[in-house]
Amino acid sequence: MKNCDIVKDLLPLYKENLLSQESEKYVEDHLKTCKECENILKEDIKIENKNTKPLDFVEKRIKKETRYFTLAVLALIGSILIFIISYLNTPRHIEYEKDLYKVYRSDDIYTVEFSPKVSGIDYTDTEDATYLDAYTTKYDEIFNKNMPKKAIVFHKDKLKTVLYQNHESMPKMVIGSGEVRQTLLPRLVFSLYAWISIIGFFVIAFAIFLQEKLRKKSLSLPIKTLLIGGPLSLFLGIISIKGLNTPTYYPITDFKYIVILSLGIYLFLIFLSLAREQKRM
Template identity: 25%
Template sequence: MKNCNIVKDLMPLVAENIASEESSNLVKKHIETCSECKIVWDSINDNEYTDAFESEAIPIKNARDKINTYRKKSNIVIGLLITYILLIIFQFLTRPVLLPADKAILDFEIKGEDIVLTLSSEVAGISLSGMESDPDNKKEGYSLMAWTNRINKYMPNRSEAKYLIENPKSKLIYYISDNDVDIILGEHNKSSNRATLPRLALSYYLKLAGFVFLITALIAAFTKIKWFKYPATFSFSYIITHFLVVGTKTATYQMTKDFLIILVLSLILSMALVMFYKQRSTI
């Protein structure tokens, strides 16, 4: 009789496949030799018993569903954080470092209507912007930048490369390196008195993010308007990401690219933090 009571207690769990393998084997072996328990086991398919069992099993189901949901959300949070870290590492390794003209451009030559530049093995990327006017000599020319990065230094079989400028409208090319501008192709290959300054807008965005974080965090902490935690989380993520991407410097020659990278990474980090907060609050 004692075994029968234990088996009857285990039957609902076995029927719902939430019992252990040992418990399932115990029930199956017992009902093969106990006709009374066999009747109870068969009655599980009856509506009356099933409804009663479902009512009793609701807490178990709810607990199991909560555990599964918690695990899924935890996996999403971990995935977002891993993605964020990998992208930060990739950005760190590939972040452009401007090269001076003498280290980037080994030679140039005019072939018909085209210009061919010989780039050194240190160059990882190059960009040629549109025509702009030189206030010194009232002539128009192009702006050229070449850069390296941390990962390029470890690339095997690095060699010189050719860069073709097809049928340029001007033979005057200004090479930009930090705050200096050199004429690498033009009138007697002389240096220019021009200076190209980096964009400083990232500093304003950083200050704005700090202001938004301070205001929204205080409102969320001392009022019942809890949705302010979302802009607070995003602005906090922006501040952290800014320093991880560009460091303490806010000057950049690639304003649009840097801003978009910071924005996307901030969104990923803020999503992970919001999901983490929600999970902690439900525990």
């Protein structure tokens, strides 16, 4: 029995190959004749092998957490880049000023040529008139200061009254005659979307709160983010692109940047919630 006590004390060192040759031989000789000590050694090895499975599980969780966190960072960087691109390329209306445009007449056409500061021309046809809208962008103001002049041509046989659309005052007559009494109003669609998104956010958040209170069971963070992240991302996208002044004269351009930015914010919130969930687990 005394020898067994000695061998049991030596077994941990034996497994780690930390014994001298003489001690190792002593343990091996003892194991050949003692089933009890041999079984202890085998049981310790089995326990050790079983304990590696939770460690493998933890390692996989850590890898998932790292992966989701990396995706969240990439989505955040993408959202920031989209915001910068939208800031540089969003149309900025130019109110009428002297020498903003010149009108050239020939036998069959009118040509309206704008100054080099104009990046692009937008126009809207109504039943009675055509409204011109010249704009610039921050990108062109910084990097394209010597732009070629923009122009638009009107055929006399299809000509309506042509007005230059001001956003802060009545339109300016470009081609035609008479008194100007009408103007185009900005689109209010993004104001509606902003209200719907923020109301939707609070309604879904309240529904989640009630569900957790009644069932006394909390939803996981990724599920909550999946549900309330959509309306929240849309609201943040609208505010980021339009600010508090949501009416727009350029709905297509604004809509494009709002959708892309909202998607980037939504992916960021989802991946971040998944990373936090993996870390908690």
